[in-house]
């Protein structure tokens with residue numbers, strides 16, 4: 090039985106005041122969420138604020154990115170050890186915005202996945218196809234390539250140290266959600282691909298769906314057998330909406 094996880098990816102949003110308010114709102118409603126793990130990934134500078142608000146609660150926090158390097162002259166970069174210093178449990182790697190806007194290819198993502206684990210962080214490893222790739226019928230080829238990059242670099246067991254987020258790029262921030270059937274098909278494919286290397290890792294690894302998930306569509310996605318939670322962008326910025334998705338995940342167990 091895989092425990093669902095709903096993680097908020099706040100991206101580059103918020104102010105000190107709004108982040109404090111959002112954290113307080115999530116904390117106030119978390120008592121209703123019994124079985125689903127709930128996590129937040131604020132921008133780097135707000136991580137100490139999350140740490141202060143969430144220490145002692147059931148809510149872990151994480152970064153949205155990390156450097157491939159451990160330390161040194163890399164202006165503007167943040168190392169995995171710095172995230173663990175501030176109590177982070179998770180770190181997102183390979184988000185499609187990093188891949189498309191900042192040129193992170195499969196090799197860089199595999200490197201970040203490895204560096205995150207070495208620092209003691211659980212990677213939230215994002216994969217997914219663009220609209221053009223889906224329309225060309227190569228969705229499975231793309232996600233297989235992305236998953237294989239990590240398996241080839243670090244071994245299949247490395248996937249068991251974190252979670253995978255299947256995020257069709259055409260569904261991120263667009264209001265277009267994959268249908269539960271479309272998402273389930275890809276999630277099942279990913280799990281099968283992993284099972285080709287290790288049945289136990291495949292059985293235990295949590296595969297989250299991400300892409301315009303909202304309280305109104307979360308329940309039908311979460312009820313699919315291979316969808317183990319969500320990585321949430323826009324809807325994670327309002328405590329009420331985020332908690333609505335967490336509740337749907339909670340009720341799916």
Ligand code: PEP
Pocket residue numbers: 098256260261262263264299300301302320321322323324
């Ligand atoms: C994301 O960026 O990880 C995401 C899923 O965004 P949104 O929920 O806004 O589509």
